[in-house]
Amino acid sequence: MSAIWIAVLGASLTAFLNKYIGHSVPEKWLNRPVFVRINALVPIVLLSALVGVQTFTDKKEIVIDQRAAGVFVALVALKFKAPFPLVVISAAITSAAVYNWF
Amino acid sequence: MSVNPKKNQVDRTAFSVAFTVGLYGAAFGAAGVTAGFSILQTCLLSILLFSGASQFAVVGIMGAGGAAISAIATATLLGFRNTLYGLQMAPILKVKGFKRVLAAQITIDESTAVATLQDNDEDRKRGFYLTGIGVYVFWNLFTFLGALGASAIGDPSVWGLDAAVPAAFLGLIWPRLKNKIQFLVSGVAIAWALLLTPVTPAGIPIITTVVLAIIFGAKK
Numbered sequence: 087m088s089a090i091w092i093a094v095l096g097a098s099l100t101a102f103l104n105k106y107i108g109h110s111v112p113e114k115w116l117n118r119p120v121f122v123r124i125n126a127l128v129p130i131v132l133l134s135a136l137v138g139v140q141t142f143t144d145k146k147e148i149v150i151d152q153r154a155a156g157v158f159v160a161l162v163a164l165k166f167k168a169p170f171p172l173v174v175i176s177a178a179i180t181s182a183a184v185y186n187w188f
Numbered sequence: 189m190s191v192n193p194k195k196n197q198v199d200r201t202a203f204s205v206a207f208t209v210g211l212y213g214a215a216f217g218a219a220g221v222t223a224g225f226s227i228l229q230t231c232l233l234s235i236l237l238f239s240g241a242s243q244f245a246v247v248g249i250m251g252a253g254g255a256a257i258s259a260i261a262t263a264t265l266l267g268f269r270n271t272l273y274g275l276q277m278a279p280i281l282k283v284k285g286f287k288r289v290l291a292a293q294i295t296i297d298e299s300t301a302v303a304t305l306q307d308n309d310e311d312r313k314r315g316f317y318l319t320g321i322g323v324y325v326f327w328n329l330f331t332f333l334g335a336l337g338a339s340a341i342g343d344p345s346v347w348g349l350d351a352a353v354p355a356a357f358l359g360l361i362w363p364r365l366k367n368k369i370q371f372l373v374s375g376v377a378i379a380w381a382l383l384l385t386p387v388t389p390a391g392i393p394i395i396t397t398v399v400l401a402i403i404f405g406a407k408k
Contacts, residue, residue, distance in 0.1 A: 092256040094229050097246045097263035098236035104267040105292040108274020109281075116275055124405030125272065128265055129241055130370055131377040131397035133361045136248050138378035139393060140354040143385045145253070156351025157358060164362045170208070174215050177355030178348030185345045 152188075156181030198302075198311050202318035205298050209240075210326020215356045216243055217334025222344040222353065223251025227335045234331040238324065239296055241360055242266040245394070248353065254391025262395045273300040280312050294320025373404050 108116075141157045142148055160177035168176070213234060220230030225247055233243045242263035249259040274295045280303070283291050299320035303312040344350050365371050377397040384393035 089256045090225055090229055090250055093246050093250050093259040094225075094232055094236075096256060096260040097242060098233065100260060100264040101237045101239050101242055101267045101270070102293065104264065105270045105274055105295045106289070108271035108295065109278045109283075109288055109292050111275070113275045113279075116272065120406060122272070124401050125268060126364075127370070127373055127401035127405045128398060129269065130361060130364055130374050131401045132245065132262055132266055132394060133241060133357050134374040134377035135381035135394040135397045136245060137354045137357045137361070138381045139252060139385060140248055140357070141351075142382055143252070146386050146390075148382060148385065152345065152348075153351040153354065156348055157354050160351075160355035160358050164358065170356075170359045171211055173359045174352050174355050178352040180348065181351030182346060182348030185348070185350075 152181045152184035155184045194311065195314065198306060198315045199318060201305070202302055202315055202322055205302055205319050206322025206326050209298050209323050210330050212240065212356070212359075213327040213330030214334035214337070215352060216240065216247075216327075217331040217336070218338035218349055219244060219251075219334075219353045219356065220247045220331075221335045221338035222349050223247040225250070227332070227339055230335040231328070231332055234328045237263070237267075238293060238327070239263075239267050239270060240327075244353070244357060244360070248357075249391045249394060252390045254394075255389065258389075258391025258395050262391070265395070265398060269297075270295050273297075276300060277303065277316060280309050281316065291316075291320075294324055296320065296323065298323050369404065373400060376400055 137157070141153050142150065144151075156177035156179075159180040160173045163173045163176050216234065217230055220233065220243075221227065225233075230247070233246060237243050237246070245262045245266055246259045249262060250256070274292060277291070277295060277300060281291050294317070299316045302319040303316035306312045306315050338344070338349060341347050341349070361374060365374060377400055380397055380400060381393040384396065388396075
């Protein structure tokens with residue numbers, strides 16, 4: 087089985103366990119304040135790291151290319167409270183423009 | 189059946205949330221194919237995993253050459269908030285057996301959010317199921333269309349897909365950044381990941397940022 091298949095099936099299994107356990111354990115086990123605070127930060131750090139890696143790296147190198155321009159435009163769009171599809175499309179158009187014309 | 193304006197309102201909220209969120213599925217479908225997943229593998233993530241941020245993480249990490257274990261670990265940590273949503277929803281839904289399996293599968297950000305907006309348990313239940321099932325249907329439909337579209341395109345850079353993926357992540361983080369600490373943590377996480385990229389295997393720079401969440405979250 088390829089690594090991608092393992093990732094697809096493995097992550098699907100743990101995702102379901104996450105959801106199902108929530109429905110099945112007593113509430114007091116998991117709602118301690120420190121736990122809730124850490125958990126609120128977990129998506130922020132993981133997703134931020136992914137943005138950094140996907141925008142500024144190529145294999146193991148740090149690079150600044152058309153993607154940085156696209157993500158910058160997305161950031162501006164979010165600042166102006168643009169809806170999600172517009173954020174993604176504006177990033178794609180910017181990046182494609184830089185890639186194709188420069 | 190009598191006309192109940194409250195019920196209509198719950199239905200409308202559920203539908204508009206489901207449709208809008210479902211559209212993001214196209215971005216995911218394109219991201220999956222761009223990362224080297226087949227259309228089937230991409231669609232299976234939406235069918236089985238069904239949690240946006242975790243799905244993007246799996247394709248992002250595998251696409252960057254990471255190991256399956258770091259993709260699974262990162263997706264699991266991202267999906268832990270669904271456990272907390274399950275805790276909130278269980279006393280309201282009160283379901284057992286196969287119904288609990290179904291309720292668990294649609295326990296995500298959106299279904300829980302729409303449920304918590306309601307002011308009585310009947311509407312909470314209705315909001316939860318309609319939003320959860322609605323997002324499931326649209327998310328999977330648009331994942332397929334996005335994957336199909338992206339596979340028809342050759343080089344993802346020509347169409348800007350290489351920037352669309354991190355932009356989609358940014359769109360997922362943005363609503364969570366509500367104060368200075370959270371912005372700071374986000375910035376530190378980006379710096380951490382970039383510093384580790386040249387010196388560690390792919391995937392490690394991402395999963396290890398959990399340490400930052402623990403450090404910043406542990407203090408009051």
